[in-house]
Structures are given as structure tokens and as C-alpha cells.
Amino acid sequence: MTSLATKLVPEVVKNLIPYQSARRIGGKGHIWLNANELEQSERYGESESYNRYPDFLPHVIEKAYLEYSKDAVGGEALQCESLAVRGADEGIDLLIRTFCQPGHDQIIVCPPTYAMYEFCADSIAVNTVKVPLAEDFSLNVAAITPHLKDSKVLFLCSPNNPTGNVIPHEQIVALLEASKDSTLVVVDEAYIEFAPHTSVVNLIAEYPHLIVIRTLSKAFGLASIRVGFLLADKSVMDYVARLIPPYPIADPSALVAKKALQQEGLAAMRRQTDELVSIRNWFAEEVAGLAFVEKVYPSSTNFVLVKFGTDDCLYQYLLQKGIVTRNQAHDPRLARCVRISIGTRASMQETLDALKAYPFN
Ligand SMILES: Cc1ncc(COP(=O)(O)O)c(C=O)c1O
Known part of the structure; x- marks a missing residue:
């Protein structure tokens, strides 16, 4: 069966072949002269050397993040993939660029909420439909539903910035049901560690059009290393990963992220x-x-x-x-x-x- 991601993704992205960086192509050998790096370099006072490009995708931290994410939702292995990005902000941008065509598509946001969804859409001439939160900052599900059929992505933020509240599980499920054939649903869980049991990450198995955004910038206290994650079904990730630039996570950041995701961290x-x-x-x-x-x-x-x-x-x-x-x-x-x-x-x-x-x- 064709996935919703495949139905929604624009032809240009469908036909895109990921950039073949030297690390991605790989090879076997003892002298590496394939990436125009310096073979030896000044260490600038640091003990580590930084002359080589990092991994083309940091699988070690992606795997560690998946392991960590299952704890809050019962501890069973999650049926989804994880992709490391340079902060949740890059994740938002990537999702819009992967699934929306400039001048053609639209997203839905529910203000007051995090401003980057609309900003990223604006930056590539993607229209934003706004369905305001109710007076008490709860989600207006009935007002969102009619817009689903014409929108590629619905952005929800739970817990929400700047209102601080969580979207009830039943409302997210109702929207996932209503959007099954039309719209990807993104739940930005940047603040999830402050309400871990409200995560919807385990719903990805049942709703492969759900994408969860996470970050190490908030509860982990690592805003300066710029590491976030997308958690999604393979059908979504296959397309998002095509747009990710080569070497997305700098080695010093990956090193800190790896420590943070170990037991002690x-x-x-x-x-x-x-x-x-x-x-x-x-x-x-x-x-x-x-x-x-x-x-x-x-x-x-x-x-x-x-x-x-x-x-x-x-x-x-x-x-x-x-x-x-x-x-x-x-x-x-x-x-x-x-x-x-x-x-x-x-x-x-x-x-x-x-x-x-x-x-x-
Ligand atoms: C809801 C929400 N999503 C994403 C971000 C961006 O996080 P990052 O630092 O990982 O880019 C923020 C930062 O304030 C946020 O409040």
C-alpha cells in the first residue's frame, strides 16, 4: 500500500538522490585521500583533532535516542526511526521543505504557538493556515478538521510554547484519525521531559503519518551543541533523509550528545x-x-x-x-x-x- 508520505511528497523530492558525500560512499583503505581534508592539522590547543569530516549520519546517537525515548512510554521498543538534526528548528525546516512545494502547498498551525513553523513556511512561500487555540489555550479540533484535506502538514506543539499546556491524548488521536488520508501530523515535543508520560511517540506504530520532534536544548541543557531529533516511520524518513545536508552533526556535538544519552547523562x-x-x-x-x-x-x-x-x-x-x-x-x-x-x-x-x-x- 502506498504510504501517505509517498502520496504527499513532491515529484522533485521523490526523484532526489541524496548527495553522495565521501563518508557516505566510504571504502576500505589505510590512506584516505577522498574528501579534500587535511591529513594532519594543527590542534588549536584541543586534545581532539578535527581534520576529518564526521559520519554522514550519526547512527550511534540516533540509536541511543530511540532507546531513551521508549522509557517514557512503557519501555517497549519503538517502531520508528530516528534522525539527528541540528536542533529541532532544523527538523521543522526539513519537514516543510521535504513535503511542501513553494507557492502551492499549505501547513496548519494553532497560535499562540512556536513561531518557527510559520517562519519556515513563509521562507519558501508555503501558505500557513492559522486555527487559533480556544480562550483557555485548548486545541480547537473541530475548527482544524475542515482544513486537513487541503494541507500537507499540521503542526501541533505539546507541551506548547508559549502557553505551557499539554494537548490531551484523545485530541491528538482524533486528529490523527481525521488526517490519515490527507495530512502529516507533526507533534513538537521539545519540552516533553517536563511531562514525559504525555509523549505520543508510541503512536507512530499505528499512525505512520505522525512525526515527533525532539531536542537536547531544553531539559538536557545542551542548547549550544545544536542537536535535535525527528522520530518517524521509515516511509516519512526515507524522504526527509534525502534533504539532509552531508555531515549534519559536528563531531564535538555528537560526542556530547552521546554522553548525555548514556545512563549517567x-x-x-x-x-x-x-x-x-x-x-x-x-x-x-x-x-x-x-x-x-x-x-x-x-x-x-x-x-x-x-x-x-x-x-x-x-x-x-x-x-x-x-x-x-x-x-x-x-x-x-x-x-x-x-x-x-x-x-x-x-x-x-x-x-x-x-x-x-x-x-x-
Ligand atoms: C516548541 C519548540 N520547538 C523547537 C524549539 C527549537 O529547539 P532547538 O534548540 O532544538 O532548535 C524550541 C525552542 O525554543 C521550542 O520552544
Whole structure:
């Protein structure tokens, strides 16, 4: 049976032969003169040498990531593949470029949500249909459904940035059912470690048109190495992998990612996550008790969205105190809202003290 990915992928991508990098072609020998690398080079003070190109695909970390991903959803082997990308952002871009034709196709997003889906679509003249979240930031499934037949990709974000909430499992399943013959469904789980049991990665076995996006930038605390993952059925991955540039993950990044995905690294990440959640819950409760705070939205992430009851934007006030948060005022739905990442207890105490000193009357 023809997969949905095969039905949706544009002819140009279908006919694309992946770039044959020197590493991909490989070979056997003891003198390697096939990639125009320097055979010996200055080490620039580092103990490692970086003169050789990395693997054309970093299979070791991809396998380790699959192993890690199954833990949150019952521990059974996942029936999907994993592809390492340079951050979840590259994953979003790759998915749009693989399945959407400029000037022809469209994607669906549900704002307020992560802005990169629309940005990446805009950058190659792919149209974005917006189906806003309801007043309480829940997904409007009934309003999404009519757009499915004309859209190549539906982007969902769970837990969602910047609202912090999780999309209920039943809603994702309802959309997967409704989109089976028409639309790929992407669930961006960048913040999943803060609500691990809500992952839908195990649904890929039943719904091969589901793609899950992940990252090491959030709970793993490795934003600077730029490593993320796509988890998807082989039928999807076969096409996405054609577009990935040669040598996608730099060796120093792959080395750190490999350590992070070993037992010790995972245990450290889980400890760090527990600590962060406890700081977040304490901070959210304290902030919610301030007279000029209208609401602190429930969060399943490493940030909180705070709505202030004053016309003043607290973003500027905090900035004057040297505390940089994310102003959400550009979105009319998030007027008077500021998104505050959760840092160390000391940083959050200082932020709380600054808020308590706000001259409100
Ligand atoms: C929902 C969501 N997806 C993806 C990303 C990008 O992650 P990465 O650093 O892996 O590119 C972010 C970063 O803020 C995010 O909030």
C-alpha cells in the first residue's frame, strides 16, 4: 500500500538522490585521500583533532535516542526511526521543505504557538493556515478538521510554547484519525521531559503519518551543541533523509550528545528536571500571590506564562532590573503576558524579589 508520505511528497523530492558525500560512499583503505581534508592539522590547543569530516549520519546517537525515548512510554521498543538534526528548528525546516512545494502547498498551525513553523513556511512561500487555540489555550479540533484535506502538514506543539499546556491524548488521536488520508501530523515535543508520560511517540506504530520532534536544548541543557531529533516511520524518513545536508552533526556535538544519552547523562538530566519542576512550582505559586498578577498559567515546561493585571508591561520593569524575560505583547491574545524561563533557585528568588518591589498601587 502506498504510504501517505509517498502520496504527499513532491515529484522533485521523490526523484532526489541524496548527495553522495565521501563518508557516505566510504571504502576500505589505510590512506584516505577522498574528501579534500587535511591529513594532519594543527590542534588549536584541543586534545581532539578535527581534520576529518564526521559520519554522514550519526547512527550511534540516533540509536541511543530511540532507546531513551521508549522509557517514557512503557519501555517497549519503538517502531520508528530516528534522525539527528541540528536542533529541532532544523527538523521543522526539513519537514516543510521535504513535503511542501513553494507557492502551492499549505501547513496548519494553532497560535499562540512556536513561531518557527510559520517562519519556515513563509521562507519558501508555503501558505500557513492559522486555527487559533480556544480562550483557555485548548486545541480547537473541530475548527482544524475542515482544513486537513487541503494541507500537507499540521503542526501541533505539546507541551506548547508559549502557553505551557499539554494537548490531551484523545485530541491528538482524533486528529490523527481525521488526517490519515490527507495530512502529516507533526507533534513538537521539545519540552516533553517536563511531562514525559504525555509523549505520543508510541503512536507512530499505528499512525505512520505522525512525526515527533525532539531536542537536547531544553531539559538536557545542551542548547549550544545544536542537536535535535525527528522520530518517524521509515516511509516519512526515507524522504526527509534525502534533504539532509552531508555531515549534519559536528563531531564535538555528537560526542556530547552521546554522553548525555548514556545512563549517567540520563540520570543527571532527570535529577535536573525534578529540581527545575520544584523551583517552577514554588515560583509560580509565589508570583500568583502578587496583587498585580492576574494569572500564572499552569505549565508542563521549563517556563511560566504570567499575565499581569496592570497596563504596564512588567517586561520593561524587569529589564531595568537586569532581568531579561520574553515579552508576549506582540500577540493580541497574550496582551500583558510575559514568559519567564525557570532558572536556578537564586535567579528565581531575585526575579521574585524584583516583582515584589514593583511599585503597584
Ligand atoms: C516548541 C519548540 N520547538 C523547537 C524549539 C527549537 O529547539 P532547538 O534548540 O532544538 O532548535 C524550541 C525552542 O525554543 C521550542 O520552544
